[in-house]
Amino acid sequence: MAERVFITGLGMITAIGDDVADNLRSLRAQESGLGFTRQLDTIYKEVLPVAEVKHTTAELLAMAGMTGREGFTRTTLLGLIAMQEALKHAGVSDVQDEVTGFINASTVGGMCDTENVYFDIADPEKTGDFLNYIDTLDCADCTQRIADTIGFDGPITTISTACSSSANALMYGARLIKAGLVRRVVCGGTEALTRFTLNGFNSLKNIDKRPCRPFDQDRNGLNLGEGAAYLVLESESLVKERNATILATLDGxxxxxxxxxxxxxxxxxxxxxxxxxxxxxxxxxxxxxxxxxxxxxxxxxxxxxxxxxxxxxxxxxxxxxxxxxxxxxxxxxxxxxxxxxxxxxxxxxxxxxxxxxxxxxxxxxxxxxxxxxxxxxxxxxxxxxxxxxxxxxxxxxxxxxxxx
Amino acid sequence: MEELKQKLKVQIIEALNLQDTRPEDIDDNAALFGDGLGLDSIDSLELMVLLERQYQIKVEDPREGRKILQSVQSMAEFIQSKQPA
Amino acid sequence: MKGKCYIQGMAAITPQHTFEGDPMAQPMVVTHGNMLSCAEPDYRSFIAPNSLRRMTRVLKMGLTASLKCLQDSGIAVPGAIVTGTGKGSLQDTERFIKEIRDYQEKALNPTPFIQSTYNAVNGLIALQQKCTQYNNTFVHRGFSFEHALLDSMLLLHEGTADVLAGAFDEITTEHFFIKGRIGHWKKETISNDKLYDHPSPGTISGEGAVFFALTPVVTTQSYAQIGGLQMLYKPSPEKLNIALPKFLQQHGLQAADIDLVLTGENADTNHAHYYEILNGYPQLPFKHLSGDYETVGAFAMWLAAQILKHQQIPSQWFPMLQQQPAKLRNILIYNHFFGEQHTFMLLHAV
Missing domain, CATH: 3.40.47.10 (Thiolase/Chalcone synthase)
Structure with missing residues (x-):
């Protein structure tokens, strides 16, 4: 019989908190993360509210312990910060003590950084440090940078099904465990605000200029946000072996x-x-x-x-x-x-x-x-x-x- | 008005890439959406872009857009109402 | 993982004439230049004009290949749709980035944004075939197709009756230039038929859309059985060396049982050394036919399935072939994408 899948670690960073505890505190205090962007270069800076993580990319680099490293996009850094917390929370100090998979989710990869240098990248007349960002154009870049930093040695991939991407990452991870292919897999997704997605949703006339009001008669669209979240999934047998704390189950x-x-x-x-x-x-x-x-x-x-x-x-x-x-x-x-x-x-x-x-x-x-x-x-x-x-x-x- | 409607038809065909349609195939009062030209909600967003790019008229509310974009006739009337006489 | 997986139908749009007629009888398409583009079919036989008018190239390629594949298999509504793509619709992504700049973020058409989402092709297939079941898209370079395949095999194992699995990628001149800046392509301009005469840094680029209808049961129509799949991420030379015999052993095979290896060898001297693990195996490279791209593994699988079904290697596509193998039971595919994502796939004749 297929093994049950347990959740044993959580890690996240969002506009309402740099870690899980901080998120819970904001949720309890009913403090919204919506406001105007400080990071994005857009004409909608003071028009369209967004839920932005309250740190510059340089600050995120330091928080992730990567100061001085090149080519880390905001997408990657948000993910790395959440990943470090999730593994620590699960009590995993070395991911290689058990073959561990990493199923990530991304909608536009490193677009947050590449959109600022894209026309230089595409211009034969120009050259410079921006060439470091060519590899960050796709969705796999953030996954691999996180995987390489942490040292994952199990199945690794990235899913992109728009707004359901990381739910599908969790589902795929759970299925890999149930099929007996791996006993531990970290699943979730990472997303940084970009001019690309902001303009994309705005072109669909899907963004509310006010803080969004779900399920309200007067709602008029969404507000974009950024963040990352990972959950450590483990098989029942591994959880028992290492006496890990079970936070919840993923049964369906x-x-x-x-x-x-x-x-x-x-x-x-x-x-x-x-x-x-x-x-x-x-x-x-x-x-x-x-x-x-x-x-x-x-x-x-x-x-x-x-x-x-x-x-x-x-x-x-x-x-x-x-x-x-x-x-x-x-x-x-x-x-x-x-x-x-x-x-x-x-x-x-x-x-x-x-x-x-x-x-x-x-x-x-x-x-x-x-x-x-x-x-x-x-x-x-x-x-x-x-x-x-x-x-x-x-x-x-x-x-x-x-x-x- | 006639001139405007002619121009609109050409612009609609170009914007929406209606390859097998000629301007004279589009009736002034025929429904652009549903059974008429068979356009959908993404086309309606593209037509609002057309209004903004070609006529500098911004339609903010998609619900208002739906009324304006009923037919070539309604679009032309709307454009005229927004332009100085 | 137990359970079997058979290819019941397939279709491929590639730089070769793989889409219509008897693909095995087609001459090799020779392109002078390092960027191979697909021989595109007439999409109007597959997609209604009203749907076609907004679609960009890779959407048309992906949707058409998937529909032809379903036709070929006799399955109208698959139990799941799973795809892989390294880059999604590049044309739409490029167009939307440019429109944001050119129109200074004002009055933007939503179409390129919608179509730039990586799951757009999946959505179109589901929409056209009214398939409301499982739908997933993997976007991980040289693992994109292979994880779509693994997901499909899991689904069959879990009880799904049939799965439409596929991959699509396109190349544009702009993206060809961009990837050239980080050394993906050869500096010298060559013809694809002469690829292996030019060992040097970089390779030639390509594109393609390839789909498979997979079922857990064999029929007289089946092309081949997919026996095994393994992915290795940035393996050390030691790890890679032991991985191949171990993979074969897991499937009850030895090196001598492999009648042919289709190798991802692409004359790129930066990453050629990995293919040394195949020394002693009967092997043929295939990237002179397709060029290199993230999901080229799907084309290799199509090729292997054709060869197994016809029990013959198309010699006009493989001028380096000395003689037809005595038997064609087991074909191994070994590919890697610029040294990072390494994959083994094992196919058996049915």
């Missing part, structure tokens, strides 16, 4: 596709419904077992209708407490699934539900509303974490309390 997951439109979900939320239902059933749960759904909740017009319809279809009159944490972190694209999986683990380990900030009025299409208060001492045993994206890519994870 699903990946479905809308097959509806390049950038929009079906209005009835068919893909979201199927993803949640399949993940739940895989983990042996029925709707009544779920206490909390960390929704994708981007606050775009179409996502929240589709996702809300899917929740109503799946849970009927008894929709569990749900909230979008994107008003805290912004939409961190490839990192979102990882960040929200960690928040789901925190919901279980601290018996807490995070508020959906900026919500005022119920959407006319739905009868449900998100949780707007911080709820402490809530008995959270099973959480669904949703990540939906472009190309119709949907992913849901079922994260559960370990009860033997």
């Amino acid at each position: 997951y699903a990946n479905t596709n809308e097959a509806f439109h390049p950038t929009a979900p079906s209005p009835e939320g068919d893909g979201a419904y199927a993803a949640m239902k399949t993940a739940m059933e895989m983990g042996g749960c029925i709707p009544a077992d779920i206490q909390y759904v960390n929704v994708h909740g981007t606050a775009t017009l179409s996502n929240d209708v589709a996702e809300g319809m899917a929740l109503q279809r799946l849970f009927g009159e008894n929709v569990p407490k749900f909230s979008s944490t994107k008003p805290f972190t912004g939409h961190t694209l490839a990192a979102a699934g990882g960040i929200e999986a960690i928040y789901s683990v925190l919901a279980i380990s601290h018996q807490i539900i995070f508020p959906n900030l900026h919500f005022k009025d119920k959407m006319e299409e739905l009868y449900i509303t998100p949780e707007t208060q911080l709820v402490e001492q809530y008995p959270v045993r099973h959480v669904l974490s949703n990540s939906f994206g472009f190309g119709g890519n949907n992913a849901s994870l079922l994260i559960s309390k370990y009860e033997g």
